[in-house]
Structures are given as structure tokens and as C-alpha cells.
Amino acid sequence: xxxxxxxxxxxxxLLDWYDVHARSMPWRTPPADRRNGTKPDPYRVWxxxxxxxxxxxxxxxxxxxxxxxxxxxxxxxxxxADADVMxxxxxxxxxxxxxxxxxxxxxxxxxxxxxFPATREALLTxxxxxxxxxxxxxxxxxxxxxxxxDGNVERVISRLRLVTDPLPxxxxxxxxxxxxxxxxxxxxxxxxAIMDLGATICTPRSPACGICPWRSPCRARAEGVEAxxxxxxxxxxxxxxxxxxxxxxxxxxxxxxERRPDRGLLGGMLGFPGTGWDGxxxxxxxxxxxxxxxxxxxxxxxxxxxxxxxTATLAQGTNPLRGEWHPQAxxxxxxxxxxxxxxxDLAANxxxxx
DNA sequence: GATCCGTGGAC
DNA sequence: TGTCCAAGGAT
Numbered sequence: 285x286x287x288x289x290x291x292x293x294x295x296x297x298l299l300d301w302y303d304v305h306a307r308s309m310p311w312r313t314p315p316a317d318r319r320n321g322t323k324p325d326p327y328r329v330w331x332x333x334x335x336x337x338x339x340x341x342x343x344x345x346x347x348x349x350x351x352x353x354x355x356x357x358x359x360x361x362x363x364x365a366d367a368d369v370m371x372x373x374x375x376x377x378x379x380x381x382x383x384x385x386x387x388x389x390x391x392x393x394x395x396x397x398x399x400f401p402a403t404r405e406a407l408l409t410x411x412x413x414x415x416x417x418x419x420x421x422x423x424x425x426x427x428x429x430x431x432x433x434d435g436n437v438e439r440v441i442s443r444l445r446l447v448t449d450p451l452p453x454x455x456x457x458x459x460x461x462x463x464x465x466x467x468x469x470x471x472x473x474x475x476x477a478i479m480d481l482g483a484t485i486c487t488p489r490s491p492a493c494g495i496c497p498w499r500s501p502c503r504a505r506a507e508g509v510e511a512x513x514x515x516x517x518x519x520x521x522x523x524x525x526x527x528x529x530x531x532x533x534x535x536x537x538x539x540x541x542e543r544r545p546d547r548g549l550l551g552g553m554l555g556f557p558g559t560g561w562d563g564x565x566x567x568x569x570x571x572x573x574x575x576x577x578x579x580x581x582x583x584x585x586x587x588x589x590x591x592x593x594x595t596a597t598l599a600q601g602t603n604p605l606r607g608e609w610h611p612q613a614x615x616x617x618x619x620x621x622x623x624x625x626x627x628x629d630l631a632a633n634x635x636x637x638x
Numbered sequence: 639g640a641t642c643c644g645t646g647g648a649c
Numbered sequence: 650t651g652t653c654c655a656a657g658g659a660t
Contacts, residue, residue, distance in 0.1 A: 336656040343646065343655085377644030380659075414658045434656045452639080479656055488654065489649080519653090520641095549643070585643055622645065642660085648653085 292501055294444075295467040295474055301497035302477035307484070309341065310348055313424075315473050324472070326400040326425040327358045330388075333420045334381055334412055341483070347376050359398050362389040370552050371619035379621065383552050384412025404430045423475040431463040432475045436482025441465075442514035443486060446503035450515040458514075486510075522583065527561025528592045529624070530568050531577070531631040532607075536600040539615045540569055542607035549584070555624040557606045561589055569604040572596035577631050582623040589623065595631045 303315050311332035313324040331351060335344040350372060355361040361369070366386060373382035388410045392400055400407075404422040407413050413421070419430035438451060441458050449457065467474055485492045493505050504510040532540040542557045544550050549562045557569045568574065574594040582589045598604075617628045 333656065338643090338655055338657055339645075340647075340655050375645075377646090378657085380643065381657090384658080412658070416657055420656070432656075435654080436656070476656090483656080551643085583645090585645090586641080640660100643658095645655100647655095649651105 294465055294498065294501060297497045298477045298481065299470055299473055302473055302480060305480070305484070306476070307480055310345060312476065318473065324425045326421060328352060329421050329425040330400060333417045334385055335376065337381060337417070338378060339376065343376065347373070358389050358392050358400065361386070362393040366552070371554070371616070374553065374619050375622055375625070379551055379553055381412060383546060387411040388413065400425070402426045404428060420475060424472040427471045429466055429468045429471045431459065431466045432479065433459045433462050434479060436479045436486070437462050439488065439514055440478060440482045440486045443504035443510050444498055444502050446507065448513065448515060450517045452517070454514070522587050524588045524590065525561045526590045526592070527558055528594060529556040529558035529627050530574065531556050531593060531595045531627060532569055532572065532598050532604070534598050534600045534602065534609060537612040538609040539612065540598070540604055540607045541610050541615075550621045553621045553624075554619060555621065556627060558591070561591065566606055568594075569606040570598055570602055572598055577634070580623065580626045580630055582626060591623065591627060593627045593630050
């Protein structure tokens, strides 16, 4: 039997730790509230999990609060204008998530009567919901015994079970080992517990093994190699790209902006017309006495960018070759992706970071 | 499996 | 300053 006296019950050890150390988050239903019968709202679980994809808890907090205040239900979000959702997401990154978020909300309303599907299998059919997010929603919102495998779980399991093959090739084995541990009861608490463990104790560098509930069974700790796991295949170096953006204002103070195509870098976001760096290209938006305001440096996931910012003032009523005029009164730099906000700040203030 | 896709914080 | 990393998904 697995639960003999000399075989520690790993899920129980972790859940006991979580009962005491669960971190407080705006989207989380704490273990004590679950025991009192409180059910998590699947909409809030889904929204938080999408925001948390490759993004830190600290970065997500305020975005989650603003989204749920403005759109309290999935039906509210489904009815929102695309531009409003993209603007609210600005600065959080990976903008395909925002487009898929809207597509998913509308699918839930149109195909599921406004109720989120409850099973991992059904959730997987929705846009922006992959293996991790489907398991997270199924377990956290519905206590389905689904196994979440995120970066935290990969690290925790690779150490606990001494998996030395590098990621991403070892992902399948880590998933299998994680699934073997997943308990039938308290699946939602367990999923959050193992991720909290990775986020606060079993950290990438200098893990706090001394206070870890899984210290005793951890094979990497026994071998003294915990800090070297998980191994990862090296990533390609980031190349340097250079380009130009044109920031035009009318004599009336309007800003010339361009909606980017839905596919590709910063897809669906508002920005300044540009060329030479994102594969899109194109001419200056109008003939003018363009003046170089300086350079903006920015690093994306897979390349470094040096952007030359050109500025000009155009006569009110000028019909541009590209983009559309936005009134000064309704233009908010915070609605732009970060690289464009840096360019704006440089043009407006003479420096990239006001 | 490989590539594309943001951002900000930690070290 | 440069690198790594974070509750990944789509193609």
C-alpha cells in the first residue's frame, strides 16, 4: 500500500503546509473559506489564470482588480468593445492573451449560455485555454482532480523526483510524475499549494529547503543538487533590430495612431506608425519636417530593439497616409504597449522614463 | 519539437 | 549591464 507507516503521504504534507501558509490573492478562495462552503467564481479563476500565464503575481494584481471592477461577469466582458479590452490589457504583455480572452468570453456566452464549462476536457476547446489553464480552472473552480503543470511544478517535481533530463524534452515525464502525486480530494487547494511551494520555497535560486514540507522525501536535496534543477536546454541569443516610429501631432494637439494587425508582435494594440523593426514596414504617415527626438531601447522575448523616434507637427485636417487622428482629450499613453509608451514619453517629455 | 509572443523584477 | 525568470498558448 502507498500509505504505509514509513511512506510519507506527500499530498497531505503539502496540504497541511498550505492550510497555514497559503498566500492571499484577490482571486483566491482560501482553504478556510472552501471548508465553509464558499465556491470560487469560475470567471474570476479563468481571468486570473490567463493573466498569470508567464506573468508574476505582483504584475497581475492591479490588472485583475481593474478588469473585475469594470467587467464583473463573463457576459459583461463578452459585451465589451475590443479596443477597451486591449487598452485595459496594455502593459501586461503577450497581447494574444487579450484577444483570446475576448474570443473565449464570447464563446462562453454564445455556445455555453454564459456558464463556463466545468471539465478540463471541455475547457480545452476554448481559445486561450491550454493544458495548464484547463487543469487550473477544473481543479481550482470545480475540485476536479486535474494536474496542473506550470513552471513551478516542473521545478518542484524535477527536484523531488531527481529528473535530470533537460526541459522542454522532459516535460512529458514531469507531467506523468506530477499526475501520480495529484490527490483525489482537495484538488483545488493542492494545485495552488504545489504552485505556492514553487513560488515561495522551492525557488529557482537558493531554495529554502530548511522549511520545505517535502524536504525529507526530496531526492535532489538528498543529493545536494537541488539548485541545478530543472536543467534547461540553452536559449538562442537575442538579435538586435533597429527601426523608426513616427509620432505626429496636429496643430490642434491630436495624436496620430495606428491600430496594429491582430496577428504578430503587439497584435491588436494601438501604436505609432513605424518601419524597419517588426516585419510590417511602411512609409512615413505624411511628408513633414521630421525631427529625431532620440532613441528608445526595448527588449522583447526574442530580440533587442533600438527605435529612432521621429516627431513632427502637421496642420489640423491633414489626411495621413497611415493611422488615424486621436483627440488629445481621450488619448491615454497608458493604453499603449510599453515600447510605444516609451516612445511617447520621449516625444512628449524628451526622455523615455518620466 | 521549434518558433513566436511582453514585461518588469531579481540578482 | 546582461541574463534569467514568471500560474503558457497558438501555430
